[in-house]
Amino acid sequence: MITTDRMAAVDANAAALGVPRKQLMESSGNAVARAVREVADPGATVALCCGRGNNGGDAFVAARFLSAYDATVHLLGRPESIRTDIARENWTALETAEIPTEVVTDAADLALGDPDVVVDAMLGSGATGALREPERTAARLINESDAAVVAVDVPSGIDADTGEPTGSDADAGEPTGSDADTSEPSKIITDSGIHVDADRVVTFHDEKPGLAALDAEVTVADIGIPAAAERFTGPGDLLGLARDPNSHKGENGEVLVVGGGPYTGAPSLAARAALRAGADLVRVACPETVAREVQGFSADLIVRELPGDRIGPNHLDRVRDLADANDVVVLGPGLGDGDGSAEFVREFLTAYGGRAVVDADALRVVPTVETDAELICTPHQGELVGMGGETADDPNERAALVRSFAAEIGHTLLVKGAYDVIAGGGNGDEVRLNRTGNPGMTVGGTGDVLAGAVGALAAQTDPFRAAAVGAYVNGTAGDLAAAENGYGLVATDLIDRLPEAMRDE
Numbered sequence: 077m078i079t080t081d082r083m084a085a086v087d088a089n090a091a092a093l094g095v096p097r098k099q100l101m102e103s104s105g106n107a108v109a110r111a112v113r114e115v116a117d118p119g120a121t122v123a124l125c126c127g128r129g130n131n132g133g134d135a136f137v138a139a140r141f142l143s144a145y146d147a148t149v150h151l152l153g154r155p156e157s158i159r160t161d162i163a164r165e166n167w168t169a170l171e172t173a174e175i176p177t178e179v180v181t182d183a184a185d186l187a188l189g190d191p192d193v194v195v196d197a198m199l200g201s202g203a204t205g206a207l208r209e210p211e212r213t214a215a216r217l218i219n220e221s222d223a224a225v226v227a228v229d230v231p232s233g234i235d236a237d238t239g240e241p242t243g244s245d246a247d248a249g250e251p252t253g254s255d256a257d258t259s260e261p262s263k264i265i266t267d268s269g270i271h272v273d274a275d276r277v278v279t280f281h282d283e284k285p286g287l288a289a290l291d292a293e294v295t296v297a298d299i300g301i302p303a304a305a306e307r308f309t310g311p312g313d314l315l316g317l318a319r320d321p322n323s324h325k326g327e328n329g330e331v332l333v334v335g336g337g338p339y340t341g342a343p344s345l346a347a348r349a350a351l352r353a354g355a356d357l358v359r360v361a362c363p364e365t366v367a368r369e370v371q372g373f374s375a376d377l378i379v380r381e382l383p384g385d386r387i388g389p390n391h392l393d394r395v396r397d398l399a400d401a402n403d404v405v406v407l408g409p410g411l412g413d414g415d416g417s418a419e420f421v422r423e424f425l426t427a428y429g430g431r432a433v434v435d436a437d438a439l440r441v442v443p444t445v446e447t448d449a450e451l452i453c454t455p456h457q458g459e460l461v462g463m464g465g466e467t468a469d470d471p472n473e474r475a476a477l478v479r480s481f482a483a484e485i486g487h488t489l490l491v492k493g494a495y496d497v498i499a500g501g502g503n504g505d506e507v508r509l510n511r512t513g514n515p516g517m518t519v520g521g522t523g524d525v526l527a528g529a530v531g532a533l534a535a536q537t538d539p540f541r542a543a544a545v546g547a548y549v550n551g552t553a554g555d556l557a558a559a560e561n562g563y564g565l566v567a568t569d570l571i572d573r574l575p576e577a578m579r580d581e
């Protein structure tokens with residue numbers, strides 16, 4: 077089962093692995109043609125109703141595989157308005173190959189004839205809101221025809237994630253654009269959920285959550301997306317993290333780093349990484365003895381001094397207040413392994429109900445504490461063993477072990493290694509590997525950078541995704557740093573490269 081957003085991510089990851097979308101489209105179109113062959117014998121008439129997105133592109137390809145049929149491609153809209161290069165290239169191929177096409181610019185001109193099969197390729201996963209014209213009229217004509225209806229990916233007008241008509245949520249009751257029905261208000265209401273009523277759906281790669289409930293036969297076509305596109309993090313994992321252009325200061329994440337005492341660099345690295353990973357405001361709560369030094373590393377940080385030279389139980393009230401004013405806490409960088417600090421971590425987590433990244437010396441407390449907090453633990457393999465987890469040399473074996481340990485402790489784990497393993501704690505079955513990064517990153521401080529970056533991401537997205545994306549961008553920043561500095565790279569090199577590593581194009 078895969079959601080529309082995750083599918084888009086996997087598709088982009090496949091492209092990064094060398095399997096571009098146009099190749100996937102060829103497989104999709106081929107699968108659609110196979111479904112047509114299953115419902116009608118050669119010689120039958122087939123009307124392919126195509127939109128201007130890639131859903132339509134799939135059907136342009138399908139038409140090439142249907143030479144034994146009397147097939148016509150109906151393009152809804154002008155060819156110049158086809159939205160993607162790959163769909164346009166496949167459209168042009170139809171014209172040069174003299175496969176019958178018809179351009180329908182006005183919904184009133186759409187004449188399907190009386191086909192044996194209709195292929196519904198008007199809208200797929202890119203649909204937003206209720207069907208607009210001319211797709212709306214076309215859906216009505218398709219539903220009125222006696223043809224067997226084969227939908228590409230999802231019936232047009234249905235949300236593949238929910239099975240409900242697109243636009244059945246708050247914003248979309250009213251159709252936009254030109255609409256022949258505007259003079260009949262009652263009709264608008266009854267038609268607002270109009271969608272294609274398909275007999276068959278050919279969907280791609282994996283089942284979609286909303287399709288099972290439909291009264292249609294659903295088949296899943298393997299379109300050649302490599303398993304690695306799902307198993308490993310990739311650039312697609314960054315999609316959808318773009319921020320609201322109207323957002324204000326603070327809305328893109330406020331992060332509190334709690335650490336320092338025996339060390340000053342670690343909390344500073346984590347905090348600066350959180351800023352470079354997109355957090356709006358980053359505060360560091362650290363002992364007063366190191367506060368000036370931590371602040372001295374960067375004017376961008378807000379430093380909150382805690383009395384004394386080590387963080388301990390006497391700081392609980394103050395840190396709780398600070399934590400409540402932030403979206404995410406990063407707990408552990410440079411904290412040290414003193415008994416007082418461990419006691420502080422235990423009591424803080426026991427009462428905390430928010431989201432936290434736990435790193436370094438704070439990690440060993442986690443398995444022994446009862447907490448409502450959502451934790452993302454970032455151990456290396458030694459620290460994992462210290463927590464009571466197991467590790468293995470083989471990445472797949474390690475993934476299975478990390479997954480079951482995450483389920484056992486009920487928190488997200490990001491276990492660092494040549495292949496990082498990320499496993500979700502709540503639902504248990506999500507596990508992903510990250511293979512960005514290089515041996516230059518064994519230098520001190522890169523773990524602090526990772527913890528800070530994950531902290532910033534956890535203010536934007538769910539813990540599992542924050543951990544997966546954090547591992548990916550931290551490793552990518554490391555690879556960019558290694559390209560310049562080789563194994564002489566240092567942790568601050570990674571911080572400066574996080575923004576480039578986070579670019580999703």
Ligand SMILES: NC(=O)C1=CN([C@@H]2O[C@H](COP(=O)(O)OP(=O)(O)OC[C@H]3O[C@@H](n4cnc5c(N)ncnc54)[C@H](O)[C@@H]3O)[C@@H](O)[C@H]2O)[C@@H](O)CC1
Nearest residue numbers: 087101129130131199200201202203204205206207208229
């Ligand atoms: N993601 C993948 O991995 C793959 C996707 N493929 C196909 O690509 C499809 C997604 O393509 P696109 O992202 O181009 O999306 P669509 O083909 O669904 O088209 C979206 C376009 O339609 C218009 N539109 C949106 N809502 C509308 C509405 N309510 N009424 C009228 N017009 C509307 C918008 O201008 C939008 O650009 C999938 O459903 C699938 O068929 C396949 O080709 C291969 C692999």
Ligand SMILES: [K+]
Nearest residue numbers: 196199230232
């Ligand atoms: K469709």
